[in-house]
Amino acid sequence: MIATPDLSHIKREDYEKVYEPSEDTFLLLDALEDDEKLIQQLKPCVCLEIGSGSGCVTTLLAKIVGNKNAGKLVADKEAIFANIQQVFLTTDLNEFACETTRQTGLHNGITQIEPVRTSLVDGIMPRLKNCIDILCFNPPYVVTTHEEVGSCGIEASWAGGIDGREVIDQLLPLVKDILSPNGIFYLLLINENKPDQVVQLMKEVYRMDAKIIMERRAGREKQFIVKITH
Numbered sequence: 001m002i003a004t005p006d007l008s009h010i011k012r013e014d015y016e017k018v019y020e021p022s023e024d025t026f027l028l029l030d031a032l033e034d035d036e037k038l039i040q041q042l043k044p045c046v047c048l049e050i051g052s053g054s055g056c057v058t059t060l061l062a063k064i065v066g067n068k069n070a071g072k073l074v075a076d077k078e079a080i081f082a083n084i085q086q087v088f089l090t091t092d093l094n095e096f097a098c099e100t101t102r103q104t105g106l107h108n109g110i111t112q113i114e115p116v117r118t119s120l121v122d123g124i125m126p127r128l129k130n131c132i133d134i135l136c137f138n139p140p141y142v143v144t145t146h147e148e149v150g151s152c153g154i155e156a157s158w159a160g161g162i163d164g165r166e167v168i169d170q171l172l173p174l175v176k177d178i179l180s181p182n183g184i185f186y187l188l189l190i191n192e193n194k195p196d197q198v199v200q201l202m203k204e205v206y207r208m209d210a211k212i213i214m215e216r217r218a219g220r221e222k223q224f225i226v227k228i229t230h
């Protein structure tokens, strides 16, 4: 069992500016832990977490990946990440989240986290087309008005627009071009996001494999992890 990352460096008042890890975060952590062996067998070189917030998920992922991958880089990635065994890219619209993500990594002894302040994958695609071995996203999934979507502050943590799907739906068409051939995408959803419909969409429209691998009730919310692969 891998210890949950130590977040003691984040002050109480910081959580007014960055998402505080909650049940949704912990469900995503549990899904990654459940797939620990599979993830290690995959020998991921480039991982990406979209919407990294505190950096808790990426830090745990880095601990899972560990250093089992040394010297196994393929040539094209080697050119990009010379002398680095793995890189953990993160994106977030929230500048404070990007800084907190970096600090969380360092606080837990993880030096390979590279936060990028951008929306979804804007700042890294198409350069890393089909290069991402592990992709994670705990999105802003709460049902809100359309107008609430797209801030760069703490509201971006939850404001998901119609069906809580507006940010999620921007990403789904891109997944095929983001994942490496054996790449895995872990996506957190709630009931209101219509997870079964997302699974169908990924299968029928984007011709990918998709299934719900975990579900858990958290108060009034029912949360799901959807796993998507080529």
Ligand SMILES: C[S@@+](CC[C@H](N)C(=O)[O-])C[C@H]1O[C@@H](n2cnc3c(N)ncnc32)[C@H](O)[C@@H]1O
Binding pocket: 019, 020, 021, 022, 024, 025, 028, 050, 051, 052, 053, 054, 055, 056, 057, 091, 092, 093, 094, 097, 118, 119, 120, 138, 139, 140, 141, 153, 156, 157, 158, 167
């Ligand atoms: C529910 S929080 C999850 C935070 C963290 N990953 C966790 O699990 O605790 C959603 C995160 O996504 C970020 N976010 C919202 N819209 C985004 C977008 N279009 N691109 C990148 N990040 C986004 C928010 O700023 C927030 O940090």
